[in-house]
Amino acid sequence: MSIALPAVLTIVEARAEAERLVAALAAEDQPVLDASGLQTLDTSAIAVLLECRRAAQAAGKTLQVVGAPPKLGQLAKLYGVDGLIA
Secondary structure: OOEEOOOEEOHHHHHHHHHHHHHHHHOOOOOEEEOOOOOEEOOHHHHHHHHHHHHHHHOOOOOEEEOOOHHHHHHHHHOOOHHHOO
8 A cells, every 4th residue: 555645745744744654654665655646745745745755764665656746757857866756
């Protein structure tokens, strides 16, 4: 089962979303984040995804991100973490 990212993920939502997502990921054996609904984002979205990846790795899990919109992929590439996006 995948966990959906919100439609908006900017600095305003980042802290609360990171907390929500990390908690949701903890309940998953094979965590998958679905980014297909993400419409408005900034670089904070990358920070949230990195926090999610750190939490998953700390729990011995591999995080997968699917359905990334082009802008998220571009930001990930810009910051050198494009391997984070499937």
